[in-house]
Amino acid sequence: xxxxxxxxxxxxxxxxxxxxxxxxxxxxxxxxxxxxxxxxxxxxxxxxxxxxxxxxxxxxxxxxxxxxxxxxxxxxxxxxxxxxxxxxxxxxxxxxxxxxxxxxxxxxxxxxxxxxxxxxxxxxxxxxxxxxxxxxxxxxxxxxxxxxxxxxxxxxxxxxxxxxxxxxxxxxxxxxxxxxxxxxxxxxxxxxxxxxxxxxxxxxxxxxxxxxxxxxxxxxxxxxxxxxxxxxxxxxxxxxxxxx
Numbered sequence: 371x372x373x374x375x376x377x378x379x380x381x382x383x384x385x386x387x388x389x390x391x392x393x394x395x396x397x398x399x400x401x402x403x404x405x406x407x408x409x410x411x412x413x414x415x416x417x418x419x420x421x422x423x424x425x426x427x428x429x430x431x432x433x434x435x436x437x438x439x440x441x442x443x444x445x446x447x448x449x450x451x452x453x454x455x456x457x458x459x460x461x462x463x464x465x466x467x468x469x470x471x472x473x474x475x476x477x478x479x480x481x482x483x484x485x486x487x488x489x490x491x492x493x494x495x496x497x498x499x500x501x502x503x504x505x506x507x508x509x510x511x512x513x514x515x516x517x518x519x520x521x522x523x524x525x526x527x528x529x530x531x532x533x534x535x536x537x538x539x540x541x542x543x544x545x546x547x548x549x550x551x552x553x554x555x556x557x558x559x560x561x562x563x564x565x566x567x568x569x570x571x572x573x574x575x576x577x578x579x580x581x582x583x584x585x586x587x588x589x590x591x592x593x594x595x596x597x598x599x600x601x602x603x604x605x606x607x608x609x610x611x612x613x614x
Contacts, residue, residue, distance in 0.1 A: 372384075373387075373394040374394070375394060375395055375396045375399050376393035376394060376395055376399070377395060377396065377399035377400075377401075378396065378399050380396070382394045382395070382396055386398075388400045388411075390411065390414070390416075390421070391416050391419045391420070391421065392419060393419065400414070400421060401421065402421060402422050402423040402426055403420050403421065403422055403426070404422065404423070404426035405423060405425070405426055407423050409421050409423060415427045558584070558585040558586070558613070559581060559582070559583055559585065559613075559614040560581075560582040560585045560593070560595065560611040560612060560613055560614060561579065561580070561581055561582070561611060561612055561614055562576045562577065562578055562579060562580040562581075562582060562610060562611050563578060563610060563611060563612050564578055564610045565577050565578050566606065566607065566610045568604065570605075572604050572605050573604050573605045573606065574595070574596075574597055574602050574603060574604035574605065574606055575597075575600075575602070576597045576599075576600075576606065576610075577599075580597050580598065580599050581597075581598040581599070581614075582595040582596070582597060582598070582606065582611055583595060583596045583597075583598050584596050584603070585611075587608075588605065590608070591607060591608055591609070592605055592606070592607060592608060593605070593606055593607075593608050593611070594606075595611075
């Protein structure tokens with residue numbers, strides 16, 4: 371028995387039969403549902419088992435939903451449920467983010483090294499503060515005077531190879547030019563404020579507090595005078611005595 375055409379409900383003979391979209395059509399009945407343009411197997415497009423041309427093929431479109439009070443209520447309810455679930459998950463996982471670290475020998479060595487570095491920095495800062503608050507006087511000292519460090523570190527701190535800064539050396543005596551003949555005595559009196567040991571045959575030694583008599587100015591840094599205590603006379607540095 372021959373099938374019927376899906377368009378005209380007439381018998382379709384094999385010579386004019388088109389089998390498409392699970393139906394049988396006459397070649398002339400296989401046309402677009404909108405414009406009735408005759409189609410073939412190459413240019414048709416099927417939608418819900420009906421043929422269409424390319425221009426009239428139905429296109430799916432999205433429909434916008436209005437923000438009705440009911441939709442707004444549902445949206446707010448969903449948001450609140452999400453926040454409740456988030457808080458529950460947060461409370462469950464609270465305190466689980468930290469994992470215990472095993473106290474291995476390597477970690478113990480690193481910790482000990484960090485403690486030693488911290489102790490070294492502490493001693494350095496302490497010494498800088500101490501030396502800054504108790505600085506030595508800025509006046510010169512005798513070159514022969516023995517000086518000792520201002521601070522002796524304890525035995526524990528010596529393990530860190532810490533070396534205290536030595537106290538500043540006394541100001542050296544000014545460079546003396548070739549000795550010149552002293553001018554006539556002017557009778558000036560000076561008092562020694564530091565100990566001084568002669569460094570040349572034409573110089574004179576004296577101690578702190580000695581009276582220097584018959585002092586004569588030779589140049590900007592040197593004088594000629596006689597030490598009252600010893601009776602010796604010769605050149606002496608001007609910055610080691612003060613006028614009476």
